[in-house]
Amino acid sequence: MSDRHDHEQAIERWRVAPGDRVRLGDVATDATDGAPGDKHETEDACEELVERLAEWQGRLWAEQRQALLLVLQAMDAGGKDGTIRKVFTGVNPQGVAVSAFKAPSAEELAHDFLWRVHRRAPARGEIGVFNRSHYEDVLVVRVEELVPEAVWRPRYGAIRDFEASLGAAGTTVVKLFLHISKDEQAERFQARLDDPTKRWKFSTGDLAVRERWDDYRAAYEEAIAETSTERAPWYVVPADHKWYRNWVVLNVLLATLEGMDPQYPPEEPGLDDIVIR
Amino acid sequence: MSDRHDHEQAIERWRVAPGDRVRLGDVATDATDGAPGDKHETEDACEELVERLAEWQGRLWAEQRQALLLVLQAMDAGGKDGTIRKVFTGVNPQGVAVSAFKAPSAEELAHDFLWRVHRRAPARGEIGVFNRSHYEDVLVVRVEELVPEAVWRPRYGAIRDFEASLGAAGTTVVKLFLHISKDEQAERFQARLDDPTKRWKFSTGDLAVRERWDDYRAAYEEAIAETSTERAPWYVVPADHKWYRNWVVLNVLLATLEGMDPQYPPEEPGLDDIVIR
Numbered sequence: 205m206s207d208r209h210d211h212e213q214a215i216e217r218w219r220v221a222p223g224d225r226v227r228l229g230d231v232a233t234d235a236t237d238g239a240p241g242d243k244h245e246t247e248d249a250c251e252e253l254v255e256r257l258a259e260w261q262g263r264l265w266a267e268q269r270q271a272l273l274l275v276l277q278a279m280d281a282g283g284k285d286g287t288i289r290k291v292f293t294g295v296n297p298q299g300v301a302v303s304a305f306k307a308p309s310a311e312e313l314a315h316d317f318l319w320r321v322h323r324r325a326p327a328r329g330e331i332g333v334f335n336r337s338h339y340e341d342v343l344v345v346r347v348e349e350l351v352p353e354a355v356w357r358p359r360y361g362a363i364r365d366f367e368a369s370l371g372a373a374g375t376t377v378v379k380l381f382l383h384i385s386k387d388e389q390a391e392r393f394q395a396r397l398d399d400p401t402k403r404w405k406f407s408t409g410d411l412a413v414r415e416r417w418d419d420y421r422a423a424y425e426e427a428i429a430e431t432s433t434e435r436a437p438w439y440v441v442p443a444d445h446k447w448y449r450n451w452v453v454l455n456v457l458l459a460t461l462e463g464m465d466p467q468y469p470p471e472e473p474g475l476d477d478i479v480i481r
Numbered sequence: 482m483s484d485r486h487d488h489e490q491a492i493e494r495w496r497v498a499p500g501d502r503v504r505l506g507d508v509a510t511d512a513t514d515g516a517p518g519d520k521h522e523t524e525d526a527c528e529e530l531v532e533r534l535a536e537w538q539g540r541l542w543a544e545q546r547q548a549l550l551l552v553l554q555a556m557d558a559g560g561k562d563g564t565i566r567k568v569f570t571g572v573n574p575q576g577v578a579v580s581a582f583k584a585p586s587a588e589e590l591a592h593d594f595l596w597r598v599h600r601r602a603p604a605r606g607e608i609g610v611f612n613r614s615h616y617e618d619v620l621v622v623r624v625e626e627l628v629p630e631a632v633w634r635p636r637y638g639a640i641r642d643f644e645a646s647l648g649a650a651g652t653t654v655v656k657l658f659l660h661i662s663k664d665e666q667a668e669r670f671q672a673r674l675d676d677p678t679k680r681w682k683f684s685t686g687d688l689a690v691r692e693r694w695d696d697y698r699a700a701y702e703e704a705i706a707e708t709s710t711e712r713a714p715w716y717v718v719p720a721d722h723k724w725y726r727n728w729v730v731l732n733v734l735l736a737t738l739e740g741m742d743p744q745y746p747p748e749e750p751g752l753d754d755i756v757i758r
Contacts, residue, residue: 258570266681289573293535296566297574298581298612335575390757397755403748404543411757471680478674480667480688 211459214238215452218439220432226440228421233385235442243447250447253454254294260461264329265299267466271326271375274457275334277343278382279420280410281392283443284335287382290450291457292333301326304335317341317359318366325370331457332375338363339379342427347419360430367436377436378460380453381424382443386417488736491515492729495716497709503717505698510662512719520724527724530731531571537738541606542576544743548603548652551734552611554620555659556697557687558669560720561612564659567727568734569610578603581612594618594636595643602647608734609652615640616656619704624696637707644713654713655737657730658701659720663694 217237220226240249264270276284292300303324312320318338326332342363346356367377384392393414396406413420432438439456443449494514497503517526541547553561569577580601589597595615603609619640623633644654661669670691673683690697709715716733720726 266678285575288575292574293572294570295574297569297572297577297610298562298565298579300574301578302575304575333574393757397752397757401543401745403752404746406749406752408749408751408755411755414757468678469681472683472685474685475674475680475683478685478688480670480674480691 211455211462214455215439215459218441218452220428220438220440222433222437223429224432225429226425228383228425228440231383231440231442233383233388233442234444236445236448239448239451243445246447246451250290250450250454253451253458254291257291257454257457257461258295260458260466261295261299261331263468264331264461264464264466265296266329266468268329268469269374270464270466271328271330271332272457272460272464273326273332273334273370273375273377275337275339275377275379276382277337277339277380277424278443279384279389279417280413281389281396282382282384283446283449284382286446287380287449287453288333288335290446291453292331295331299329300331300333302333302335305337305340318362322366326375328374338366339427339431343420343423346423347416360427363431364433364436367431367433371435376460376464378456379431379436379438380456381428381438381440382449383440384443386414388444389414488732488739491732492716492736495718495729497705497715497717499710499714500706501709502706503702505660505702505717508660508717508719510660510665510719511721513722513725516725516728520722523724523728527567527727527731530728530735531568534568534731534734534738535572537735537743538572538576538608540745541608541738541741541743542573543606543745545606545746546651547741547743548605548607548609549734549737549741550603550609550611550647550652550654552614552616552654552656553659554614554616554657554701555720556661556666556694557690558666558673559659559661560723560726561659563723564657564726564730565610565612567723568730569608572608576606577608577610579610579612582614582617595639599643603652605651615643616704616708620697620700623700624693637704640708641710641713644708644710648712653737653741655733656708656713656715657733658705658715658717659726660717661720663691665721666691 239246264272276287278284288302292302301324303321305321308320321334321338324332324334342356342359345351346353370377393406393410396402428438428440439452441449441452516523541549553564555561565579569579578601580598582598585597598611598615601609601611619633619636622628623630647654670683670687673679705715705717716729718726718729
């Protein structure tokens with residue numbers, strides 16, 4: 205499990221350096237840089253990477269000292285659900301806690317915006333996956349003007365502080381923006397409409413959001429620039445090709461876990477003398 | 482996905498009828514009744530059953546109207562962790578929420594015994610898995626005399642009412658006792674001691690619990706007899722053979738899900754006229 209250099213090499217081009225302002229329009233949504241081959245070959249490679257992820261998850265769980273939090277953000281139909289299914293199916297669900305954040309409840313709205321996500325932060329030993337997250341509070345909340353700028357703008361700092369505090373307590377945070385083109389979104393919406401087993405995923409409300417594509421993109425650009433840090437970096441993952449997206453996400457997870465390097469815990473002293481009757 | 486009769490047939494011999502008092506000593510821990518073949522053939526069959534489980538989970542998730550709660554109980558080394566890993570690895574973790582209940586925290590102890598498990602009850606659309614559960618409050622709590630009988634005995638009724646209330650709200654509850662022999666436990670403890678990647682799982686405290694095997698067995702017998710109901714049945718799963726155990730657990734899940742019969746939800750009206758721009 206020691207080709208960390210490979211995983212790091214696969215992803216460094218997509219990491220947002222602290223302070224960088226990525227112009228999303230300049231990042232190809234259909235990039236496949238560094239992929240180990242075509243779609244089929246990359247999918248095969250992903251199967252191996254999932255097995256490796258499962259091994260690391262076992263170590264993390266055994267160690268019970270660190271946690272990993274993966275934050276997934278994307279435009280609608282950007283592939284958050286599909287990424288979770290493809291990347292984590294094959295990993296023991298006992299150590300994986302997925303939290304989907306939808307429109308907040310009355311109780312959640314009665315608290316600060318980090319309250320509901322903090323409750324769902326992964327425990328030691330776990331990989332936590334956020335399907336949407338506290339970033340919605342500087343994205344949809346901003347674009348739809350649900351609160352004034354004087355409220356949402358200070359949230360960048362609150363988010364940096366929150367994630368730093370998780371990091372200090374042993375939780376490594378990585379954040380992924382699954383980057384699709386507006387055309388790709390149209391195709392995926394259409395595919396949902398055309399498939400009876402997926403039609404339920406489609407809501408006419410999605411079309412109103414689609415009309416504000418440029419506003420959302422600008423909000424993402426600023427949020428990413430404001431909150432990508434050394435310890436809790438953002439990655440912009442080209443996601444038009446699902447197979448490439450999955451491969452990048454797996455490499456992000458593997459590079460991160462290798463950096464965390466969880467170890468099997470020390471055994472109780474005296475185990476060598478035990479005879480079981 | 483319609484051989485419900487098969488799944489039902491596979492498991493009915495292990496279901497505890499309401500009011501029945503199973504004598505665990507009379508149930509073979511190494512039984513393999515009804516298995517589709519030997520170890521290898523049954524493992525192959527399980528792979529197919531996991532795929533079927535993944536399909537049902539997708540429907541349950543899409544429907545968002547019902548939930549399934551699987552309660553796993555066993556003696557130490559009975560295979561709770563291994564069952565979760567083998568049965569649910571391969572199912573989308575977004576719809577599976579595993580909760581492990583250990584010694585209660587001070588806050589948990591300051592509440593009634595159902596408080597902490599109720600918080601972890603699966604949401605609509607989810608499969609919840611309890612690795613240990615509220616049953617510990619009539620098992621370890623009873624055997625170790627952590628509270629007097631006047632406290633733990635009324636809990637049987639409280640558990641029946643609690644599970645009935647979950648059922649009335651759309652959550653189907655099934656409870657599995659993974660049934661191993663005392664010899665099998667000894668072998669598994671020894672295997673943990675012999676494997677450097679598993680040694681951390683072993684605690685000398687497990688040996689003290691092992692000495693009270695008969696007390697725990699009696700406590701299980703009563704708890705199962707008192708709480709197996711038509712709507713929330715117990716299954717006693719012969720678990721010395723992991724491959725047979727996994728096959729039974731998968732059949733319990735599949736028979737239960739087929740009984741629940743989740744459906745893709747109706748689509749929004751007017752979707753046929755939509756053109757995406």
